[in-house]
Amino acid sequence: MITVHHLNNSRSQRVLWLLEELELPYEIRHYQRNPITNLAPPELMQVHPLGKSPVITDGDTTVAETGAIIEYLVGRAGGRLRPAPDTPEHRRYTYWMHFAEGSAMPPLVMALVLGRIRKSGPFFVKPILRRVADAVTESFVAPNIQRQLAFMEAELQSRPWFAGGEFSAADVQMSFPLEVAAVRGGLDARLPKLTDWLARIHARPSYQQALKRGGVYSILR
Numbered sequence: 425m426i427t428v429h430h431l432n433n434s435r436s437q438r439v440l441w442l443l444e445e446l447e448l449p450y451e452i453r454h455y456q457r458n459p460i461t462n463l464a465p466p467e468l469m470q471v472h473p474l475g476k477s478p479v480i481t482d483g484d485t486t487v488a489e490t491g492a493i494i495e496y497l498v499g500r501a502g503g504r505l506r507p508a509p510d511t512p513e514h515r516r517y518t519y520w521m522h523f524a525e526g527s528a529m530p531p532l533v534m535a536l537v538l539g540r541i542r543k544s545g546p547f548f549v550k551p552i553l554r555r556v557a558d559a560v561t562e563s564f565v566a567p568n569i570q571r572q573l574a575f576m577e578a579e580l581q582s583r584p585w586f587a588g589g590e591f592s593a594a595d596v597q598m599s600f601p602l603e604v605a606a607v608r609g610g611l612d613a614r615l616p617k618l619t620d621w622l623a624r625i626h627a628r629p630s631y632q633q634a635l636k637r638g639g640v641y642s643i644l645r
Contacts, residue, residue, distance in 0.1 A: 425449065425450065425451055425482075426443065426448060426449070426450040426451070426480055426481075426482045426497075426500075427450065427451050427452070427453055427480060427481045427482070428440060428443070428450055428451070428452050428453070428478065428480050429453050429455060429468060429471050429477055429478070429479045429480065429481070430452045430453065430454055430455065430477065430478070430638055431455045431456075431457065431464050431468070431476075431477035431478075432454070432455070432456055432457055432638075432639060432640065432641075433457065433640070433641060433642050433643055434457075434464075434477050434478065435477065435478050435490050435600050436477045436478035436479075436490075436638075437600075437634065437635075437638050437641050437643075438478075438490065438596050438597070438599050438600055439478045439480065439490065439493055439494075439497075440452070440634035440637055440638045441596055441599070441630060441631050441634040442494060442497055442498075442505075442593060442596045443497065443634070444630035444631070444633045444634045444637075445505060445593075445596070445628075445630045446497060446498070446500075446501040446504055446505065447501075448497065448500065448501055452637060452638065454639065455467060455468055455477065464476060464477060471486065472486060472488045474488065476488070478490055478493055479493075480493055480496075480497075482496075482500075490524075490525065490597065490600075491521055491522070491524070491525060491597060494521070494593050494596060494597055495521075498593050505591070505592050505593040505596075506592060506593060507587055507588065507590070507592060512588070513587045513588035513589075513590075513592075514587075516586065516587045516588060516594070517586075517587040517592055517593070517594045520586040520587065520594040520597065520598055521593070521594050521597050523598075524597045524598050524600070524601050525597075525601075527572065528572055528576075528598070528601035528602075528605075529600075529601050529604070531565050531568040531569045531572070531609075532569065532601060532604045532605060532608070532609050534560075534565045535561065535565050535566075535569065535608055535609065536608065538557040538560055538561050538565065539557070539608070541553050541556070541557045542554045542557045542558070566610070569605065569609045569610060570610060573605060573609065573610065573611055573615055573618065574615075576602075576618055577615045577616075577617050577618050580617035580618065580621060581617060584621075584624075585621075586598055595621075595625060599625055602618060602621070602622060603622070603643055604643065606622060607643060
């Protein structure tokens, strides 16, 4: 039996969604973030040395990192939701599987960190921290996020899903960065293709079922 070691408000939500799409049986072990630090609990280190989520166990097999988990589960399901090899769709599939965490997430994480820096420190240091955080955001982070969003919007002009005409696991992988971008990255109605893509994935029955099983996913608020 596949066990998802599921951390609230994390990337592991899309693993639950994928399992629902693939119709693979699974169970969930829930973990809660520290309410003060927002970090994962130390119990996760008993599953994987880095103590991060997502991570799954399947018998004696432990798999961490969302991309690796997705590839493992797609293989476990006989290749469902993965385009045929040596096709343009498969090449795009591979690209977006890597793009999600390799390119899309880093500036979004930086935006989160800089936002916290703006609010941290003693009162007499806060004005300096705000100026530094704002300067880095305006000169580097925000332009990178906007350029990437414009690129993704353009890519969806000619097809409904990231790999091609059919929904694939690449769309599952891309869900987290685009949900984060909708919260704090400037993804809004000015990007109609991405906005429509988010609405369509959120309406999928398997997505809704994963939310019911996973619990509160406040990134959507």
